[in-house]
Amino acid sequence: xxxxxxxxxxxxxxxxxxxxxxxxxxxxxxxxxxxxxxxxxxxxxxxxxxxxxxxxxxxxxxxxxxxxxxxxxxxxxxxxxxxxxxxxxxxxxxxxxxxxxxxxxxxxxxxxxxxxxxxxxxxxxxxxxxxxxxxxxxxxxxxxxxxxxxxxxxxxxxxxxxxxxxxxxxxxxxxxxxxxxxxxxxxxxxxxxxxxxxxxxxxxxxxxxxxxxxxxxxxxxxxxxxxxxxxxxxxxxxxxxxxxxxxxxxxxxxxxxxxxxxxxxxxxxxxxxxxxxxxxxxxxx
Amino acid sequence: xxxxxxxxxxxxxxxxxxxxxxxxxxxxxxxxxxxxxxxxxxxxxxxxxxxxxxxxxxxxxxxxxxxxxxxxxxxxxxxxxxxxxxxxxxxxxxxxxxxxxxxxxxxxxxxxxxxxxxxxxxxxxxxxxxxxxxxxxxxxxxxxxxxxxxxxxxxxxxxxxxxxxxxxxxxxxxxxxxxxxxxxxxxxxxxxxxxxxxxxxxxxxxxxxxxxxxxxxxxxxxxxxxxx
Amino acid sequence: xxxxxxxxxxxxxxxxxxxxxxxxxxxxxxxxxxxxxxxxxxxxxxxxxxxxxxxxxxxxxxxxxxxxxxxxxxxxxxxxxxxxxxxxxxxxxxxxxxxxxxxxxxxxxxxxxxxxxxxxxxxxxxxxxxxxxxxxxxxxxxxxxxxxxxxxxxxxxxxxxxxxxxxxxxxxxxxxxxxxxxxxxxxxxxxxxxxxxxxxxxxxxxxxxxxxxxxxxxxxxxxxxxxxxxxxxxxxxxxxxxxxxxxxxxxxx
Numbered sequence: 001x002x003x004x005x006x007x008x009x010x011x012x013x014x015x016x017x018x019x020x021x022x023x024x025x026x027x028x029x030x031x032x033x034x035x036x037x038x039x040x041x042x043x044x045x046x047x048x049x050x051x052x053x054x055x056x057x058x059x060x061x062x063x064x065x066x067x068x069x070x071x072x073x074x075x076x077x078x079x080x081x082x083x084x085x086x087x088x089x090x091x092x093x094x095x096x097x098x099x100x101x102x103x104x105x106x107x108x109x110x111x112x113x114x115x116x117x118x119x120x121x122x123x124x125x126x127x128x129x130x131x132x133x134x135x136x137x138x139x140x141x142x143x144x145x146x147x148x149x150x151x152x153x154x155x156x157x158x159x160x161x162x163x164x165x166x167x168x169x170x171x172x173x174x175x176x177x178x179x180x181x182x183x184x185x186x187x188x189x190x191x192x193x194x195x196x197x198x199x200x201x202x203x204x205x206x207x208x209x210x211x212x213x214x215x216x217x218x219x220x221x222x223x224x225x226x227x228x229x230x231x232x233x234x235x236x237x238x239x240x241x242x243x244x245x246x247x248x249x250x251x252x253x254x255x256x257x258x259x260x261x262x263x264x265x266x267x268x269x270x271x272x273x274x275x276x277x278x279x280x281x282x283x284x285x
Numbered sequence: 286x287x288x289x290x291x292x293x294x295x296x297x298x299x300x301x302x303x304x305x306x307x308x309x310x311x312x313x314x315x316x317x318x319x320x321x322x323x324x325x326x327x328x329x330x331x332x333x334x335x336x337x338x339x340x341x342x343x344x345x346x347x348x349x350x351x352x353x354x355x356x357x358x359x360x361x362x363x364x365x366x367x368x369x370x371x372x373x374x375x376x377x378x379x380x381x382x383x384x385x386x387x388x389x390x391x392x393x394x395x396x397x398x399x400x401x402x403x404x405x406x407x408x409x410x411x412x413x414x415x416x417x418x419x420x421x422x423x424x425x426x427x428x429x430x431x432x433x434x435x436x437x438x439x440x441x442x443x444x445x446x447x448x449x450x451x452x453x454x455x456x457x458x459x460x461x462x463x464x465x466x467x468x469x470x471x472x473x474x475x476x477x478x479x480x481x482x483x484x485x486x487x488x489x490x491x492x493x494x495x496x497x498x499x500x501x502x503x504x505x506x507x508x509x510x511x512x513x
Numbered sequence: 514x515x516x517x518x519x520x521x522x523x524x525x526x527x528x529x530x531x532x533x534x535x536x537x538x539x540x541x542x543x544x545x546x547x548x549x550x551x552x553x554x555x556x557x558x559x560x561x562x563x564x565x566x567x568x569x570x571x572x573x574x575x576x577x578x579x580x581x582x583x584x585x586x587x588x589x590x591x592x593x594x595x596x597x598x599x600x601x602x603x604x605x606x607x608x609x610x611x612x613x614x615x616x617x618x619x620x621x622x623x624x625x626x627x628x629x630x631x632x633x634x635x636x637x638x639x640x641x642x643x644x645x646x647x648x649x650x651x652x653x654x655x656x657x658x659x660x661x662x663x664x665x666x667x668x669x670x671x672x673x674x675x676x677x678x679x680x681x682x683x684x685x686x687x688x689x690x691x692x693x694x695x696x697x698x699x700x701x702x703x704x705x706x707x708x709x710x711x712x713x714x715x716x717x718x719x720x721x722x723x724x725x726x727x728x729x730x731x732x733x734x735x736x737x738x739x740x741x742x743x744x745x746x747x748x749x750x751x752x753x754x755x756x757x758x759x760x761x762x763x764x765x766x
Binding site: 100166168169171172173174175176177178179182183186187190191193 | 567569572574595596597598599600602603605607609611612613622623626627672675676679
């Protein structure tokens with residue numbers, strides 16, 4: 001290679017851009033690092049058996065735990081998923097397989113709009129539609145709000161993943177005399193299942209971390225819930241309340257709550273990946 | 286799994302071999318009719334000629350099929366091209382058998398001069414061996430056997446020349462024997478042609494086996510100004 | 514050809530993609546237990562015609578067929594499309610075994626997804642189909658392996674076995690060997706020859722020599738019209754139309 005001046009200019013340009021990419025990546029990793037570090041450093045000390053099994057103690061008394069909040073988050077996310085998953089997946093299937101006309105375009109557009117709606121607004125809507133007529137805050141209302149929040153994400157990722165399945169598999173199935181809905185569910189959806197699960201995990205991660213809509217619907221509850229039409233505790237609301245409180249004890253518990261929340265989502269992700277793994281790698285996906 | 290094409294090639298070879306044996310038998314019987322002056326035998330040879338002609342048509346068709354539909358190459362192609370020529374040669378051998386049978390009919394009621402008859406018997410023995418060997422060499426794609434057949438052609442030519450000369454002498458010395466002598470000249474000529482055709486067949490077999498053209502002493506031929 | 518039983522008859526079939534007319538009045542009769550090859554230059558409508566025969570053309574947006582297509586004398590548009598496709602199977606150009614399924618499940622797909630639960634029966638049919646597709650010996654110890662772990666030629670034979678498992682009467686093949694190497698191509702051609710006594714086969718191919726080797730009848734399409742249709746040997750030795758002769762001898766297309 002001739003070491004001409006132009007060559008040096010080109011190689012230094014190469015290294016410069018490469019360097020910028022590395023720097024950008026490092027800068028992007030900084031918040032992640034800070035979050036993980038603080039959560040672990042400040043949350044881990046407050047994590048003990050009591051945290052998982054005991055109810056919050058009255059103001060002023062040290063100790064206690066967030067058992068009700070952990071259960072509450074799990075219930076709210078679970079119920080919300082029951083509402084959001086079917087709607088989202090079916091809408092995604094519709095848009096991918098049948099949504100090539102005007103109606104499909106409109107639905108797609110509205111889904112994107114819904115995605116951009118601030119979650120607090122969704123909370124207010126749920127408040128108006130459910131809390132006011134029933135005259136009390138409830139877990140149901142919270143679940144509905146969270147479910148609505150899930151739908152756009154799941155719809156769009158399901159649609160994208162299904163579209164990525166090559167047409168030739170659809171045709172092969174149809175040519176065997178398999179009806180369209182069976183072909184769609186048992187071949188197309190199954191082939192795209194990996195990607196769809198990723199979309200579901202993204203949506204669940206998002207709603208598990210929502211606080212604002214819960215303030216209007218599920219409120220909070222320092223005690224164990226007895227029925228689902230009462231207010232229910234949740235980790236996010238507790239973190240919000242404890243985090244800005246003047247008590248050291250409570251602040252530590254807030255960090256512990258954050259750590260538990262992040263861990264729950266991680267465990268759920270891994271479990272879902274494991275449960276839906278296919279023995280055979282999809283060759284083109 | 287036997288390839289369909291292999292089967293078709295096999296059929297072609299079988300048909301040629303069958304046609305060849307029919308031609309061989311015809312020549313045998315025609316000569317016997319001449320020597321034993323047997324009218325019925327001669328007639329049956331003439332009647333059986335259309336069998337050979339039918340085979341020629343069927344084999345021609347099969348060859349067109351194979352060329353058009355199977356795009357053969359290399360040794361398969363050489364086999365099929367050789368088959369086309371051998372087909373032709375065998376049909377003409379059949380025609381010469383008919384000629385011999387007609388000569389037999391003409392000679393059936395006449396006295397045959399003994400010396401030429403001995404020569405004809407000898408010539409016939411060699412011709413029949415050539416034909417039999419040529420067909421064998423085709424069955425086994427044996428170039429060595431084919432080349433040996435080619436070498437025998439000179440012997441037949443010698444016989445033909447001797448017979449022509451001897452029969453001419455007989456005709457000069459005894460005019461009463463002119464008719465049968467002329468007929469015997471024809472017999473000799475027909476046998477000589479059969480030997481030529483048989484030589485062709487043997488040369489085709491060498492072509493199939495070695496992709497070598499030995500006809501017309503090819504190694505000594507070249508066109509003016511072209512690379513040999 | 515007039516005293517043969519016709520498996521499929523088309524009368525004046527036109528095919529459209531929206532307003533674009535891809536087939537212009539095709540009328541052919543396909544005899545039972547024969548192999549019919551469809552040849553022609555790119556874009557002449559041969560694949561479109563093939564896909565009309567098992568009602569796959571209508572699955573494309575804007576796909577429309579006019580005219581009559583009869584299967585054993587019955588109009589395929591008067592039947593349920595799913596029924597038609599069970600009787601008329603299709604093998605595609607690019608081998609497409611289902612990626613999430615094993616070899617066994619792939620072959621069984623047409624059965625299990627149509628409600629056949631008897632596991633013993635399914636196992637028998639799978640084995641029989643793999644035998645018919647000349648693939649059994651190569652995969653019999655590995656039926657649980659992924660369908661896409663096979664070579665291209667094996668995958669295509671797997672797709673053929675999958676089609677055979679449904680027990681169709683007709684098999685449509687859209688350039689089945691064009692994505693394969695010569696040895697695999699030869700195996701597929703030999704397979705077609707073996708399947709012929711039990712099925713009726715229509716094969717689209719852009720390789721004329723393949724059509725000559727494999728088919729009993731050949732149809733030559735050009736820009737959506739049927740130019741000539743006859744016995745393969747006649748088409749390749751004495752075609753009637755000059756266009757056919759020009760195409761076959763390579764003077765155009």
